[in-house]
Amino acid sequence: xxxxxxxxxxxxxxxxxxxxxxxxxxxxxxxxxxxxxxxxxxxxxxxxxxxxxxxxxxxxxxxxxxxxxxxxxxxxxxxxxxxxxxxxxxxxxxxxxxxxxxxxxxxxxxxxxxxxxxxxxxxxxxxxxxxxxxxxxxxxxxxxxxxxxxxxxxxxxxxxxxxxxxxxxxxxxxxxxxxxxxxxxxxxxxxxxxxxxxxxxxxxxxxxxxxxxxxxxxxxxxxxxxxxxxxxxxxxxxxxxxxxxxxxxxxxxxxxxxxxxxxxxxxxxxxxxxxxxxxxxxxxxxxxxxxxxxxxxxxxxxxxxxxxxxxxxxxxxxxxxxxxxxxxxxxxxxxxxxxxxxxxxxxxxxxxxxxxxxxxxxxxxxxxxxxxxxxxxxxxxxxxxxxxxxxxxxxxxxxxxxxxxxxxxxxxxxxxxxxxxxxxxxxxxxxxxxxxxxxxxxxxxxxxxxxxxxxxxxxxxxxxx
Numbered sequence: 001x002x003x004x005x006x007x008x009x010x011x012x013x014x015x016x017x018x019x020x021x022x023x024x025x026x027x028x029x030x031x032x033x034x035x036x037x038x039x040x041x042x043x044x045x046x047x048x049x050x051x052x053x054x055x056x057x058x059x060x061x062x063x064x065x066x067x068x069x070x071x072x073x074x075x076x077x078x079x080x081x082x083x084x085x086x087x088x089x090x091x092x093x094x095x096x097x098x099x100x101x102x103x104x105x106x107x108x109x110x111x112x113x114x115x116x117x118x119x120x121x122x123x124x125x126x127x128x129x130x131x132x133x134x135x136x137x138x139x140x141x142x143x144x145x146x147x148x149x150x151x152x153x154x155x156x157x158x159x160x161x162x163x164x165x166x167x168x169x170x171x172x173x174x175x176x177x178x179x180x181x182x183x184x185x186x187x188x189x190x191x192x193x194x195x196x197x198x199x200x201x202x203x204x205x206x207x208x209x210x211x212x213x214x215x216x217x218x219x220x221x222x223x224x225x226x227x228x229x230x231x232x233x234x235x236x237x238x239x240x241x242x243x244x245x246x247x248x249x250x251x252x253x254x255x256x257x258x259x260x261x262x263x264x265x266x267x268x269x270x271x272x273x274x275x276x277x278x279x280x281x282x283x284x285x286x287x288x289x290x291x292x293x294x295x296x297x298x299x300x301x302x303x304x305x306x307x308x309x310x311x312x313x314x315x316x317x318x319x320x321x322x323x324x325x326x327x328x329x330x331x332x333x334x335x336x337x338x339x340x341x342x343x344x345x346x347x348x349x350x351x352x353x354x355x356x357x358x359x360x361x362x363x364x365x366x367x368x369x370x371x372x373x374x375x376x377x378x379x380x381x382x383x384x385x386x387x388x389x390x391x392x393x394x395x396x397x398x399x400x401x402x403x404x405x406x407x408x409x410x411x412x413x414x415x416x417x418x419x420x421x422x423x424x425x426x427x428x429x430x431x432x433x434x435x436x437x438x439x440x441x442x443x444x445x446x447x448x449x450x451x452x453x454x455x456x457x458x459x460x461x462x463x464x465x
Contacts, residue, residue: 003028004075004160005459008217011163014068014104018062022073025163026055026117029075033161040137042146042155044080044090046120051075054117054146057455070220073117079153081128081199082106082123082208092135092200094127094326095319105197106229107166107208114224119162121390122152128201129331130154131176131401134382139460140427141180144379147177148243153211154181158460164221170201171304172375172405174209179374179430182419183445186218189438190412192227193222202311204350205304205409208270213457215333215418215447218245222440224238229296239438245448252286254446256286257367262294263404267376269349270423275373277319278420278431280397282371290367294407295359300353301399303407306349306417309313313338353410362412364436367441372415374417374430375401414431416443418450419457 003025006014010087015018030048037043044246058073080090083101085108090096104112104273110117125135125148128202137142154177157165167174169187178185186209200206211219212444219242228237235269256268258279259462264272283289320327322334327335364370377387380397390396397405408415415436417430435443 004032006163007213008009008074008163008220011074012220014072015058015062015073016067018456022055022058022117022213023052026051026075026119029119029163030163032159035376036159036161040139040153040155040159042136042159042161043077043120044123044152045093047118050087051117053121054115054331055114058115061404066393068113068115068343069224071224074163076111076116076118077120077122077156077165078108078118078299079150079165079167081124081168082108082121082166083125083197084118084373086123086433089199091127092124093328095323096365098457101197103197106231107225108192108197109225110227120149121154122165124152125379126328126331127316128170129170129334131398133177138379141379144381144427145180145397147222147379149173149182150211151177154178154183154185155224157181157183157211157213157292160459167196167211168201169207169209169409170205170308171409171464172209172400174207175374175405175430175432176214176401177456178211179417179419180379180428182428182457183211184215184218184419185209185212185417186222186406186440187415188222188440189414190227191234192238192438192440193225194232194235194416196229197232200315202308207409215416216245216450217442219444219448221238225378226290242440245445248450249449249452250286250338251282251446251449254368254369254442255290256282256287256446257290257292257363258369259294259370259372260291262297263372266393266395268378270421271373271375271377271429272279273430274421274423276427279371281450281453282446285453287446292363292367292370293298295363296356299356300407300410301403303349303352303356303410304402306345307337307353309334310341310346331359343381357411360407360413360460361384368435369439369446372432372434373404374432376404376462378423378425378427380430394415404432414440414443414449418447
């Protein structure tokens with residue numbers, strides 16, 4: 001097995017026991033990037049010199065007996081909304097031409113402190129305002145969408161171009177591309193991971209989190225990221241430490257909510273079958289399945305858009321007026337639409353979000369987590385803009401992808417997506433596990449238990465490279 005093929009946990013064990021040099025690991029990853037990048041375009045920039053410097057430093061420190069932990073010397077990719085000092089934060093937009101970040105973001109600083117080696121910045125749908133990341137090809141089929149907006153991060157992890165990556169999630173932008181590319185994606189509880197130095201889409205909905213090959217890897221990365229940062233007004237101190245899930249797969253006593261509405265409405269049959277099989281596996285491991293009714297579903301879409309659109313427009317107000325032609329047409333029209341929304345519209349959306357959060361809290365009293373599809377269909381072809389469901393109703397691809405992920409942003413609860421199989425076309429399917437606020441340990445435990453009882457997943461098939 002070549003070093004880039006190792007999961008984060010495997011690489012960490014090999015590096016920590018000095019069976020693998022961080023320099024060998026980073027060099028192997030950079031060689032992998034050179035192989036797959038011309039076909040998939042996951043990166044806005046590759047920071048080879050920065051990564052090699054970090055790897056050499058890690059090698060020296062470890063040789064001298066200083067081991068910083070499982071991220072020490074491991075290759076990381078960061079969504080290009082996340083500041084790295086001296087490096088462009090382009091947000092995959094012409095608006096940011098010539099930009100250079102003066103300092104590291106909070107999460108970058110924490111990764112650097114943990115000894116990670118940043119191999120590059122990854123593509124996003126422009127300013128994270130979309131669900132497809134059109135610049136980047138799907139890791140399993142280059143003719144299909146990567147998902148968004150953290151598409152580059154998902155593809156980098158799925159192809160071995162990074163041991164792990166960071167993304168952002170405002171309505172599903174970590175979980176959607178993770179599901180479509182067959183990797184793990186975690187949106188933490190709102191405020192658990194600080195966002196200082198991260199370009200915003202919508203302040204009250206934005207989250208930063210990891211994309212990884214395994215659930216165990218996600219826990220390792222999350223541990224390095226959490227902690228209060230006063231520079232982020234939403235930042236909180238975690239009420240409990242995040243721990244690496246153990247080897248035990250016994251889920252006895254865990255109450256898993258299975259939605260009787262919303263989450264299985266308008267879902268591809270292959271996706272529904274795979275997710276229900278995975279839920280059945282949780283039951284086999286000892287979990288008790290409980291039917292739950294998702295509250296206020298008719299308000300989810302309007303509330304999400306009612307918050308995101310005006311907040312995004314407020315963030316871009318100056319540049320939208322100064323250089324409107326530098327925005328892509330799809331993003332510009334959304335930003336201009338935000339100028340037409342009234343303060344009353346925004347306040348009603350905030351009130352609806354508050355009521356929805358209370359209703360979810362009440363629903364969650366009967367369960368420990370909720371299991372459902374991450375997205376209603378797998379990766380569509382790049383030229384496809386809509387999907388027609390069995391009852392004849394039509395939905396845009398973007399609306400379809402965000403529909404099942406947005407509730408966790410509105411309520412702020414932790415949400416994990418785990419690969420649970422392939423559809424009839426051989427494309428990955430994801431199951432979403434949503435917990436209570438600060439219930440990361442529970443969703444990680446359940447996801448890890450499921451993962452340990454199925455065949456180990458490799459990288460995306462080489463044919464895509």
